[in-house]
Amino acid sequence: xxxxxQFINGLVLGSGYALIALGWTVLLGAARLxxxxxxxxxxxxxxxxxxxxxxxxxxxFVSIPVSVLAVALLGAFMQASMTRLVxxxxxxxxxxxxxxxxxMLTGGxxxxxxxxxxxxxxxxxxxxVRTGGVWFTLQDxxxxxxxxxxxxxxxxxxxxxxxxxxxxxxxxxxKLAQLFGINAPLVYLGxxxxxxxxxxxxxxxxxxxxxxxxxxxxxEVILTFMIVVLGGIGxxxxxxxxxxxxxxxxxxxGTFVSPAYTTAAAFGFVLVLLSVRPKGLARR
Amino acid sequence: MSSVLACDRLTVRYGGKTAVDRVTLDVPAxxxxxxxxxxGAGKSTLINALAGWSRGRPEVEGEVVLGGEPVSGLxxxxxxxxxxxxxxxxxxxxGGLTVEENMALVRTPADTRDRHAxxxxxxxxxxxxxxERLHHKGTALSGGERQMLAISCALRAAPRVLLLDEPxxxxxxxxxxxxxxxxxxxxxxxxxxxxxxxNVRAALSxxxxxxxxxxxxxxAHGPAEEMREDKRVVEAYLxxxxxxxxxxxxxxx
Numbered sequence: 001x002x003x004x005x006q007f008i009n010g011l012v013l014g015s016g017y018a019l020i021a022l023g024w025t026v027l028l029g030a031a032r033l034x035x036x037x038x039x040x041x042x043x044x045x046x047x048x049x050x051x052x053x054x055x056x057x058x059x060x061f062v063s064i065p066v067s068v069l070a071v072a073l074l075g076a077f078m079q080a081s082m083t084r085l086v087x088x089x090x091x092x093x094x095x096x097x098x099x100x101x102x103x104m105l106t107g108g109x110x111x112x113x114x115x116x117x118x119x120x121x122x123x124x125x126x127x128x129v130r131t132g133g134v135w136f137t138l139q140d141x142x143x144x145x146x147x148x149x150x151x152x153x154x155x156x157x158x159x160x161x162x163x164x165x166x167x168x169x170x171x172x173x174x175k176l177a178q179l180f181g182i183n184a185p186l187v188y189l190g191x192x193x194x195x196x197x198x199x200x201x202x203x204x205x206x207x208x209x210x211x212x213x214x215x216x217x218x219x220e221v222i223l224t225f226m227i228v229v230l231g232g233i234g235x236x237x238x239x240x241x242x243x244x245x246x247x248x249x250x251x252x253x254g255t256f257v258s259p260a261y262t263t264a265a266a267f268g269f270v271l272v273l274l275s276v277r278p279k280g281l282a283r284r
Numbered sequence: 285m286s287s288v289l290a291c292d293r294l295t296v297r298y299g300g301k302t303a304v305d306r307v308t309l310d311v312p313a314x315x316x317x318x319x320x321x322x323x324g325a326g327k328s329t330l331i332n333a334l335a336g337w338s339r340g341r342p343e344v345e346g347e348v349v350l351g352g353e354p355v356s357g358l359x360x361x362x363x364x365x366x367x368x369x370x371x372x373x374x375x376x377x378x379g380g381l382t383v384e385e386n387m388a389l390v391r392t393p394a395d396t397r398d399r400h401a402x403x404x405x406x407x408x409x410x411x412x413x414x415x416e417r418l419h420h421k422g423t424a425l426s427g428g429e430r431q432m433l434a435i436s437c438a439l440r441a442a443p444r445v446l447l448l449d450e451p452x453x454x455x456x457x458x459x460x461x462x463x464x465x466x467x468x469x470x471x472x473x474x475x476x477x478x479x480x481x482x483n484v485r486a487a488l489s490x491x492x493x494x495x496x497x498x499x500x501x502x503x504a505h506g507p508a509e510e511m512r513e514d515k516r517v518v519e520a521y522l523x524x525x526x527x528x529x530x531x532x533x534x535x536x537x
Contacts, residue, residue, distance in 0.1 A: 178361040
């Protein structure tokens with residue numbers, strides 16, 4: 001029965017990882033951009049939801065859109081201040097600038113929300129389902145369902161719509177896209193807003209499972225980077241598979257070997273896999 | 285004859301070096317105008333500046349007027365919306381997208397007064413090969429097919445003027461003439477085209493008017509039939525037999 005329980009744990013962990021990485025999948029995978037403040041946006045997503053619940057007394061499910069909207073606006077501001085770097089696809093400068101943004105967000109959040117650990121309360125987190133010796137919460141079900149639905153929606157939009165074709169076109173050649181009448185800066189703005197909004201959504205769904213701290217974020221960036229690279233840059237399906245794979249690995253390795261070495265072992269696993277399949281899990 | 289595209293003293297500098305120097309040019313409606321000149325004369329820089337487009341960061345001065353309205357301050361995508369469609373030299377399509385997706389990227393403007401947006405049927409009649417390659421990615425296309433696709437995408441956007449930059453690059457001589465003849469057919473149907481072409485003999489066989497560019501400056505301008513006799517053109521571009529592309533003795537009427 002422990003195997004089934006760990007499978008469920010892996011599934012929930014993995015869908016959480018995948019959700020956190022979804023925005024980056026589009027940002028790096030499709031638009032060839034980076035945002036190393038991604039982890040801090042995750043932190044902010046969780047804290048904005050917590051803050052409005054604590055201060056305004058709004059219910060959990062109302063705090064989700066509030067947080068998504070607030071972080072999306074921040075994403076828009078970030079992109080607007082980096083338009084030139086984005087248009088020139090200057091990834092090195094973007095990396096430094098977004099890292100700087102991340103540190104500013106961490107500092108600002110510490111001033112605004114304090115340094116103490118907090119809990120983002122979701123009513124579904126306390127609703128457990130116990131059956132046949134295994135258990136999971138309704139929050140776990142929500143995370144899994146949201147991950148599957150959002151990944152399917154993003155895959156469809158990227159591969160079956162004109163907007164998706166525009167994103168892929170801009171990823172390939174933003175200058176040429178302008179000759180097709182595409183407002184490239186506007187599309188980039190949309191991609192950044194999407195990335196910020198989805199990581200905030202992921203935070204509001206995943207964060208109720210653990211205490212939240214304004215210092216968190218670094219682990220989420222590393223995790224996201226690992227998933228996007230492992231999944232194969234540019235592959236939405238690959239990122240979902242990588243998220244689940246990493247979740248399973250974390251659950252089983254943590255249970256049967258040692259939770260202390262899970263991250264190091266996961267990196268070892270990724271290293272071996274990428275040396276065998278340099279383009280990750282994606283079918284090319 | 286009314287002008288559909290004109291520029292007045294257009295100057296383009298890259299890092300302080302002047303690539304195009306006070307060029308004044310006019311594309312009358314329903315005509316095909318050629319810009320010829322040697323490699324490095326500033327032809328591509330000129331046509332890119334007209335479209336407000338560049339892969340670098342040029343300083344551009346001078347006025348560009350499209351259909352009587354100044355467009356100098358507009359970015360490339362806004363000029364494209366207004367019907368100033370550039371097909372750049374070399375890579376004019378997205379290799380990661382299929383032919384169908386490349387064509388679907390272009391949105392026909394809502395207001396197409398005085399403009400004609402080419403439908404799929406018209407494009408496939410012009411370039412039947414594209415229909416067969418509809419679901420192939422751009423990377424799988426030949427040089428000629430890519431050029432056809434790039435032109436088709438521009439035609440779908442209802443061009444007031446089509447700016448073609450070196451469409452002959454990378455194409456077999458037979459294909460060059462075939463492509464230019466098809467462009468000529470579009471002009472005969474009312475489209476206005478500005479053609480930048482290094483293959484002078486081929487260009488002279490289809491255009492109505494010619495501008496000769498040397499070191500960024502217009503050194504001669506006139507109807508194609510006169511320019512064919514121009515000493516500078518004959519000596520520099522028509523004297524060599526290895527650029528025999530056009531059918532001899534078949535200048536455009």
